[in-house]
Amino acid sequence: GQQVMQIPQYQHVQEGEDFTTYCNSSTTLSNIQWYKQRPGGHPVFLIQLVKSGEVKKQKRLTFQFGEAKKNSSLHITATQTTDVGTYFCARQGGKLIFGQGTELSVKP
Amino acid sequence: EPEVTQTPSHQVTQMGQEVILRCVPISNHLYFYWYRQILGQKVEFLVSFYNNEISEKSEIFDDQFSVERPDGSNFTLKIRSTKLEDSAMYFCASKNEGGSGNTIYFGEGSWLTVV
Numbered sequence: 680g681q682q683v684m685q686i687p688q689y690q691h692v693q694e695g696e697d698f699t700t701y702c703n704s705s706t707t708l709s710n711i712q713w714y715k716q717r718p719g720g721h722p723v724f725l726i727q728l729v730k731s732g733e734v735k736k737q738k739r740l741t742f743q744f745g746e747a748k749k750n751s752s753l754h755i756t757a758t759q760t761t762d763v764g765t766y767f768c769a770r771q772g773g774k775l776i777f778g779q780g781t782e783l784s785v786k787p
Numbered sequence: 788e789p790e791v792t793q794t795p796s797h798q799v800t801q802m803g804q805e806v807i808l809r810c811v812p813i814s815n816h817l818y819f820y821w822y823r824q825i826l827g828q829k830v831e832f833l834v835s836f837y838n839n840e841i842s843e844k845s846e847i848f849d850d851q852f853s854v855e856r857p858d859g860s861n862f863t864l865k866i867r868s869t870k871l872e873d874s875a876m877y878f879c880a881s882k883n884e885g886g887s888g889n890t891i892y893f894g895e896g897s898w899l900t901v902v
Contacts, residue, residue, distance in 0.1 A: 777829045
């Protein structure tokens with residue numbers, strides 16, 4: 680249906696290592712959004728991808744939208760302790776349907 | 788930067804009691820939402836509201852829930868008879884245009900504990 684599946688559920692990395700979270704849908708997505716939620720905080724919008732094969736970068740964060748518009752990924756290069764939090768993908772068609780999120784912990 | 792504000796930040800209530808969570812969306816926004824997040828789980832859509840009426844609601848949003856925009860600024864979520872499983876963080880959100888073209892901004896949430 681409208682669900683988006685996200686893996687992994689948890690990721691523990693050493694500071695400086697890379698991190699990737701993946702989002703998949705069984706149906707074609709008109710767009711995919713990514714949010715970050717710090718521990719105890721609220722979801723904060725990071726980016727929206729709309730075009731097939733789109734790649735966007737925000738400093739150390741790279742967002743990709745698959746060619747078939749059924750999957751997306753967020754990659755963080757050289758993680759820092761400030762990257763700690765849960766990263767959610769979400770599809771938007773009016774309302775947001777969130778994936779389960781990937782909780783990232785970074786060991787200094 | 789404009790923001791969505793929510794009150795209270797935390798409320799503890801007895802099972803069966805009524806609770807009202809309040810939100811002030813961003814002033815020029817037209818679409819309003821309530822989401823909830825049970826501890827450790829994903830954010831779940833409850834209801835969307837536009838033009839003074841519910842535009843969409845989820846299966847979670849049953850008869851014990853209601854929303855209201857009593858004036859030009861507030862947007863409230865009422866839970867009539869709270870249950871233990873209603874314990875969660877409730878997020879209000881808003882955006883200024885329809886469809887998928889605009890960012891949804893979230894408030895900092897109201898943490899509801901039902902005992």
